[in-house]
Amino acid sequence: MVDVSDKAETVREARAEAYVNMEAKTLELIVSGQHHKGDVFATARIAGIQAAKRTWDLIPLCHPLMLTKIEVTLEALLQTSQVRIEALCKINGKTGVEMEAMTAVSVAALTLYDMCKSIQKNMVICQVRLFEKIGGKSGYFKAKE
Structure with a gap:
């Protein structure tokens, strides 16, 4: 792990995104609340938040961080x-939170896939x-569009 002990604490923030492509009927089940496993978006949101908090445990050489904010949003297109x-991950600390934000969207996407795989197996997680x-x-x- 990189030694950050001499670095100054500053406000750091990172935003990441991911997309899950699926059939219209799968998305309609999620949006209408008719999915047999319950609220897919709520479950994926909590999974993403939990993942951000455990990034240091999942990605080798990441520092354990005391995040001050984690926000995960899911939008049906x-x-x-x-x-x-x-x-969105935020901290007042010595190291960035990019990996926490990307881990959050990745695990939220995987959770969405897991909950919907019985309906559609060919969903695609992309553009993390x-x-x-x-x-x-x-x-x-800021990434270019």
């Missing part, structure tokens, strides 16, 4: 039969990426 997942970061030595980053 009916026209494209996709779910867009976004995570960091799209914005604030703070730290490298400063501000």
Whole structure:
């Protein structure tokens, strides 16, 4: 692990996103609340939050962090039969939270897949990426659309 003991604590924030492509009928079951496993979005949201908190346990060499904010949102994109997942992680600390945000969206997407695989097995998780970061030595980053 990188030694961060001499680094100054600063406010750091990261936003990541992922998409899950699926058939329109699968998305309709989720959105209408008719899915036999219950509230898919709520379960995926909690899974993403839990994953962000455990990133250090999942990704080798990540520091255990005391995150001050984790927000996971899921949005149904009916026209494209996709779910867009976004995570925001924030900390006042010595290291960034990019991996926590990307882990959150990845695990939320995997949870969504797991809950819906009995209905559709060919869903695709795609475009897991960091799209914005604030703070730290490298400063501000925003991905190009």
